[in-house]
Amino acid sequence: MSDRSTMPTRIVAGTAHPGLAAAVAAVLGLRPAPCDVERFPDGELRPVVHGVQGGDVYVVQPTGPAVDDHLVELLLLVDACRRAGAGAVTAVVPYFGYARQDRRGRAGQAVGARVALGALASAGADRLVVVEPHTVALEAMSPVPVEMLTAVPLLADGLAELTPDEAVLVAPDLGAVKPAEHYARLLGRPVAVVRKTRLSGESVHAEELVGDVAGRPAVIVDDMISTGGTIEAAVRVLLAHGAAPDIAVAAAHGPLVEAAWDRLGRLPIRCLLVTDTLPAGGARAVPLRVRSVGPLIADAVARLHHGRSLEALLMRG
Structure with a gap:
């Protein structure tokens, strides 16, 4: 060449x-x-x-x-x-x-x-x-x-503006642990980890939480959100362990199918932060913030x- x-x-x-x-x-x-x-x-x-x-x-x-x-x-x-x-x-x-x-x-x-x-x-x-x-x-x-x-530094900048300093960063499964740790280094916040089992393309079972979230707001970080099943399972576990019903979600990609908005809209999620790797579209039951890549x-x-x-x-x- x-x-x-x-x-x-x-x-x-x-x-x-x-x-x-x-x-x-x-x-x-x-x-x-x-x-x-x-x-x-x-x-x-x-x-x-x-x-x-x-x-x-x-x-x-x-x-x-x-x-x-x-x-x-x-x-x-x-x-x-x-x-x-x-x-x-x-x-x-x-x-x-x-x-x-x-x-x-x-x-x-x-x-x-x-x-x-x-x-x-x-x-x-x-x-x-x-x-x-x-x-x-x-x-x-x-x-x-x-x-x-x-896209972690780009999203971390957005989270610094949108979420309180006492918020805990949450990896919704083991695959998200390393990105969550990257966010933690940039933001100076602790990390908690949810262990999940995927039952199907749309169904996820979350089983346990490692980390302390009691009384604190949480920020779930993942690479992508499609059906919202992983996020829903993680939120249920966080609430069961006493997290404040003040949850933000950040993901690099948002190929959200229509049913995902309904699922997320039923949860105490106050903000969803994604990048523009995909066009933002569809009805939004959760406030959406977009950072450009x-x-x-x-x-x-x-x-x-x-x-x-x-x-x-x-x-x-």
Whole structure:
């Protein structure tokens, strides 16, 4: 591959979240490259990109709901950029759908993350940039390098403004312990941990709590909220252990299905803080605050383009 810094930087926006792509481009002093995505009556997509020949191209396309449609569009956009003569193509996937499918839970299951990563490499992506993926093992499954950006400092700044100093940070399951500890270091607050068992895609059973929350407000921190089942189970455990009915929730991603808002609306949650890795939409039964990852992604793009280290922006395993 040629030296990226000698190529013009180009941002290509998919249809999943053009506002975020425009925000990234604006921070870099650019405009997204012209791109048309034609959709046939049967749903088939045909993207056409312009002005990317010889460029260092960054295709911005989260693969949130509808995950399959947006993933296929991303694959076609990457291929279109390659066929238009791009010098390098990076897939910027702020929310990476299928990241939760990183292992088989039982015989006969697919490993969706591995399939999606292989397809991106086959389409022509040189590199993948994601924000707070569900698993740090993503790169081990990928044929191309994966840069995993952290949104924790961005969200921690928001929590410092929205929550009291005496609030306890709560990991709603064991997988969220390391991010919770990262929040704790930044905010100087204690951590509690809920142990859960997932019964199905929508049903979660929380069993016990490690840590002291009695009489204190709590902040539940997680990588994503989809159905709200994990949050509901954690809230029930916190209240049973005497936490104040003054709970905030922070997550990098909010692919909230419609039923999640009803579920969260029945709980004593006074604030939900997410980033804009996905477009905010739907009826909101809980006050929503959104912090933009546009500057974070733009910083990563600039560093990649000029061959500088991303170390300060990355998740810790």
